[in-house]
Amino acid sequence: MITIVLGMHKSGTTLVSQILHESGIPMVDFDEAVGYDEGNKYERLETHDINIEMLGYDYKEHSLNISRIIEGPERVKPETVTKMERLVETLNRQYRDWGFKDPRTCLTYSVWKTVISKHKLIIIFRNPMELWLHYKPKRFYKSFKSLAICWKALQGWQIHNLEILKVLQSGQEECFVVEYSHLMKDERYFNVLSEFMGRKLCDARKTGLYRSKEKKRDRGYNFLLFLQKRFFSRDVLGLYCELKKYETRAVE
Secondary structure (H helix, E strand, C coil): CEEEEECCCCCCHHHHHHHHHHCCCCCCCCCCCCCHHHCCCCCCHHHHHHHHHHHCCCCCCCHHHCCCCCCCHHHCCHHHHHHHHHHHHHHHHHCCCEEEECCCHHHHHHHHHHHCCCEEEEEEECCHHHHHHHHCCCCHHHHHHHHHHHHHHHHHHHHHHHHHHHHHHHCCCEEEEEEHHHHHHCHHHHHHHHHHHCCCCCCCCCHHHCCCCCCCCCHHHHHHHHHHHHHHCCCHHHHHHHHHHCCCCCCC
């Protein structure tokens, strides 16, 4: 079985990929000694390169600047689709179960799903306020630059997760949907994920490092949400509420 992990940057896709990889589902070919801080994001290099090729960007482009959406294989060069088919065929011969993750797959999934007929989706999303807390200005003199990054982050959150919502609304694939905070703090969701994958999963979570706590929205966050909705019709909070409706229920 092939498993695809979908989620925006900083939403927990690396953690999910690590859990699957350490549970015997190859998600990437890499040196096991390389850690996250050294660049190991549990991303399969081949799928990452194909996504970059489809989206028309290079490796120097900041991830928050990538927002192009590929709507179907007809928008992709035939040689790229052939490359995808050959990769899937090779990995299917090599592994019984395998998968991949790359936040950019949110933007290219319409192509991947035509190449990978039968697969599972693990979809993970994050409260946009937690994204704000990650990027928000830490020093007054850095406020303007940080606010610009926060703007891009919330814009990217909307674009990536809107594509995820379209996938969920289609109801075509077998999905496990979870909010990052629930996966980190609620043991029931981890257990349901194990059931979804049909195997006991290795717990790679480090709950002691998860420092994001419930906080009230501050003025900077409220202001950016207002601008996104007022001038660009991006209802970030509305989309967040829609995603929560699809979250897989934890076993009581």
